[in-house]
Amino acid sequence: MHGVFRQIALDREQVALNGFAVIPEFIEPFACERLRDESKRLLAGDGLRRGGLRGVVRNSEVFREFVRADPLRQLMESLLGAGCRVVRSILFDKTVASNWLVPWHQDTTIAVRTRHDVSDYGPWSVKDGVPHVRPPSHVLERMLTLRVHLDDSGVANGPLLVVPASHTMGILAEESIHAEACDGRAAECSTTAGGAVLMRPLALHASRRAATPGHRRVLHLEFAAKDALPSPLEWAEF
Numbered sequence: 682m683h684g685v686f687r688q689i690a691l692d693r694e695q696v697a698l699n700g701f702a703v704i705p706e707f708i709e710p711f712a713c714e715r716l717r718d719e720s721k722r723l724l725a726g727d728g729l730r731r732g733g734l735r736g737v738v739r740n741s742e743v744f745r746e747f748v749r750a751d752p753l754r755q756l757m758e759s760l761l762g763a764g765c766r767v768v769r770s771i772l773f774d775k776t777v778a779s780n781w782l783v784p785w786h787q788d789t790t791i792a793v794r795t796r797h798d799v800s801d802y803g804p805w806s807v808k809d810g811v812p813h814v815r816p817p818s819h820v821l822e823r824m825l826t827l828r829v830h831l832d833d834s835g836v837a838n839g840p841l842l843v844v845p846a847s848h849t850m851g852i853l854a855e856e857s858i859h860a861e862a863c864d865g866r867a868a869e870c871s872t873t874a875g876g877a878v879l880m881r882p883l884a885l886h887a888s889r890r891a892a893t894p895g896h897r898r899v900l901h902l903e904f905a906a907k908d909a910l911p912s913p914l915e916w917a918e919f
């Protein structure tokens with residue numbers, strides 16, 4: 682995929698201070714179309730009804746080629762250090778058939794290959810057959826999510842909402858997350874197709890149902906710093 686990335690205008694200070702940043706026009710229109718076509722192929726059938734698919738980088742040569750591209754690697758390494766990599770990938774869509782919402786939360790679990798009982802890691806769960814665990818916050822603080830938008834995402838189709846600066850509070854107890862307070866401080870991450878959003882996993886985020894559902898495809902890529910995970914734990918998708 683040559684010439685995929687546009688001039689990457691990332692406000693690093695925003696990421697550090699607010700825990701997220703919108704990168705408008707992240708990739709070229711032809712690249713967006715290619716990723717969108719691949720998403721259509723992968724989401725056909727069951728994936729469309731479920732509103733998302735896990736492990737898509739592992740299952741798609743097109744996505745693999747995209748995440749291996751030098752400009753993307755350089756961007757993520759400038760934020761997470763050399764040797765960082767994609768450790769979980771999900772393809773989301775919000776459609777008429779699957780018009781979902783997500784309440785306010787932080788992303789506090791990681792997907793690993795095999796369960797090993799390591800102190801400070803837990804509770805454990807299984808999603809789509811893959812073991813998931815809540816790691817200590819220092820692991821999540823060495824991670825960043827890049828969401829590449831393959832359709833326009835704005836007020837009408839349930840965009841990502843983030844509470845600025847909420848990533849600095851560590852892992853919050855569920856009962857301390859108050860929806861009304863979050864709603865009052867929410868920033869809306871609207872972007873056109875081909876734009877991207879970078880977000881710290883511990884930033885409080887949510888999304889509402891689409892008022893006018895169509896498609897809202899997002900390639901969600903979680904990156905982790907090299908050696909963020911102690912042995913014998915291994916990332917599920919690496």
Ligand SMILES: O=C(O)CCC(=O)C(=O)O
Nearest residue numbers: 773783788840841887888
């Ligand atoms: O795509 C969205 O609207 C929300 C996704 C989300 O909450 C998550 O990835 O944890």
